[in-house]
Amino acid sequence: MAGPGAGSLSFGRMVSEGLQALDTQLKTSQADLQHLALGEAQNLHEVMIRLEESRIALQLALQVRNRVLEAYQDVMKMQV
Template identity: 70%
Template sequence: MNVQAIAGLGAHDEVAPPATGVATPMGPAFAQQVARGLQEVNEGLLASQADLQRLAAGEAASLHEVMVRLEESRMSLQLLLQVRNRVLEAYQDVMRMQV
């Protein structure tokens, strides 16, 4: 058994509590992640809308590329709606709990 390999694991322990006793976030806050996700979905929808306008004006290079981008933006919107529904369900479940 190699003890040196096991001893090296403690240096990379990210779960260890902070020295001050106050929890610090390891990454961006939940609200920032949600805002970033909303922004990305909005940008995708605006881009697909612009592609559709170019297609209607006859300026689009390929119908296939426009349809692929349109489907990607539709799927990202559907994913966003499903995440929203799950968050609302979880919130409602928490609110129904008796203390």
Template identity: 75%
Template sequence: MNIESIQGLGQHDEVAPLPSLPSAGAAQGVQAPFGNLVTEGLQQLNEQLKTSQTDLQQLALGETQNLHQVMVRLEESRIAFQVMLQARNRVLEAYQEVMRMQV
């Protein structure tokens, strides 16, 4: 296989680089790496699940005042966990797809 021709390819003049999207980190001049964003998201999900567990324990002990609020938080936690699980499944599927590629 001849790879010299591939090395000669570079950025074309007619293709302009994509502009970066504005974000909260871009306003400060610092962008968080993807790994940090994932870690923060998992930490937020963990805190949400802990809060739901505490609410459920208080409900079982009869110490809760607002049943509606407890049920809403439980459902939000369940949905957030399902979203995280589906994202994980998609990432694993993409990884497996890349690993099946023949070079």
């Protein structure tokens, strides 16, 4: 059975990889928007789908952050 440190490393790695994936997705969406603005977009439907996926992924990340902050604040309010 793994110790307490092993779980925190995998959780930290999971968060880091998730944020990197989100960053990559947002950069791709930004490039898609630039291509669309220049008239170089091949398929408008695919661009719009990727933009919506990026928007939803960003909203999810913000909601997770908000929940973590709320939990932290609740823990800090507890009396020992």
